Amino acid sequence: MIGVGVIGYGYWGPNLVRNFAEVPGARVAVVSDLRAPRLAEVQRRYPGVKTTADPGELINDPSVDAVVVATPVSTHFALAMGALRAGKHVLVEKPIAAAAEQAQRLIEEADARGKVLMVDHTFLYTGAVRKIHDLVHGPDFGDIYYYDSVRVNLGLFQHDVNVLWDLAVHDLSILDHVLPARPRAVSATGMRHVLGQPENIAYLTLFFDGRLIAHLHVNWLAPVKIRRTLIGGSKQMIVYDDLEPSEKIKVYDKGVTLNESNGGVYQLLVGYRAGDMYAPQVDTTEALRTELTHFVECIEGGRRPLSDGPSGLRIVQVLEAAARSIADRGRLVEIEQVRGSQ
Numbered sequence: 001m002i003g004v005g006v007i008g009y010g011y012w013g014p015n016l017v018r019n020f021a022e023v024p025g026a027r028v029a030v031v032s033d034l035r036a037p038r039l040a041e042v043q044r045r046y047p048g049v050k051t052t053a054d055p056g057e058l059i060n061d062p063s064v065d066a067v068v069v070a071t072p073v074s075t076h077f078a079l080a081m082g083a084l085r086a087g088k089h090v091l092v093e094k095p096i097a098a099a100a101e102q103a104q105r106l107i108e109e110a111d112a113r114g115k116v117l118m119v120d121h122t123f124l125y126t127g128a129v130r131k132i133h134d135l136v137h138g139p140d141f142g143d144i145y146y147y148d149s150v151r152v153n154l155g156l157f158q159h160d161v162n163v164l165w166d167l168a169v170h171d172l173s174i175l176d177h178v179l180p181a182r183p184r185a186v187s188a189t190g191m192r193h194v195l196g197q198p199e200n201i202a203y204l205t206l207f208f209d210g211r212l213i214a215h216l217h218v219n220w221l222a223p224v225k226i227r228r229t230l231i232g233g234s235k236q237m238i239v240y241d242d243l244e245p246s247e248k249i250k251v252y253d254k255g256v257t258l259n260e261s262n263g264g265v266y267q268l269l270v271g272y273r274a275g276d277m278y279a280p281q282v283d284t285t286e287a288l289r290t291e292l293t294h295f296v297e298c299i300e301g302g303r304r305p306l307s308d309g310p311s312g313l314r315i316v317q318v319l320e321a322a323a324r325s326i327a328d329r330g331r332l333v334e335i336e337q338v339r340g341s342q
């Protein structure tokens with residue numbers, strides 16, 4: 001039985017604790033939070049779980065084999081590094097760290113110690129994204145042309161990171177998993193509308209080799225919640241609406257064809273193809289349940305997780321490039337390919 005320690009019982013931590021309680025082969029041994037009322041809540045819901053205001057005490061507790069870091073982004077590195085150095089496996093919330101250099105050091109530490117380092121890229125474990133992966137890599141989709149997403153709502157402002165580091169991480173992790181190519185450069189713009197707070201709205205364009213393009217629109221200051229992505233292929237197109245209760249994915253057999261007119265190749269006519277639409281069945285198991293089961297299996301079997309340290313690093317590299325671009329009003333910024341990110 002793997003003993004789990006969860007650091008951070010704010011908004012997201014309770015989801016991790018609740019799901020670990022359901023995962024075979026694991027049990028939550030200790031929860032840490034700096035705020036006493038949050039620890040009182042843990043004691044009320046889970047009387048058998050130890051609580052402490054000191055994350056160091058959790059990390060060094062002999063009943064803890066794996067540490068989960070669910071605190072603000074600026075604290076991820078120090079807590080995850082402390083846990084790895086204490087010989088623990090680590091699952092860290094997204095994004096893995098506040099800087100690529102920190103992510104790289106976590107990867108090296110985990111590798112040197114033979115410990116599992118996983119990042120919570122939750123969407124990779126949803127039935128919808130697993131279905132999209134299969135569709136895009138299947139025989140009927142054709143070449144991928146674009147990924148175009150809107151992820152907006154009246155959201156919780158994070159104080160230590162801007163909206164890209166909070167919401168765009170989800171799309172970047174989906175892109176990293178689903179697309180066959182890595183982005184080469186980004187252009188980003190964003191704006192702050194609340195005094196003293198980071199950018200609350202941002203637009204990020206990712207450029208790849210060839211004709212693939214991706215655009216992400218994220219906003220914490222929208223009156224309605226939208227979670228909608230269009231993925232265009234040369235033969236099919238996908239609409240992914242994460243707020244749809246049952247038909248989250250719709251596959252459209254639509255596209256264009258180029259037909260030669262009588263004038264030959266110099267006069268190509270665009271023809272439109274509109275076939276059927278279908279909504280494939282997707283697995284509705286809670287993503288965190290699937291993900292935490294995978295984490296436990298990786299620890300037990302010495303395997304590398306799907307959302308491993310290098311995938312976390314690749315996303316932080318894109319976010320850092322986007323931050324430089326925002327500071328320069330959308331200037332095109334190349335993404336560095338750092339050692340350890342492949």
Ligand SMILES: NC(=O)c1ccc[n+]([C@@H]2O[C@H](COP(=O)([O-])OP(=O)(O)OC[C@H]3O[C@@H](n4cnc5c(N)ncnc54)[C@H](O)[C@@H]3O)[C@@H](O)[C@H]2O)c1
Nearest residue numbers: 008009010011012032033034035055070071073093094122
């Ligand atoms: N995977 C997802 O879909 C998802 C969703 C929401 C948040 N998150 C991530 O989860 C993390 C936490 O976000 P949140 O919205 O829960 O934040 P939050 O502010 O609601 O909760 C963070 C908690 O951590 C505690 N904390 C801070 N520093 C600590 C320390 N050093 N030791 C112990 N406790 C400490 C705080 O007291 C607070 O209760 C962030 O990295 C965020 O990006 C992920």
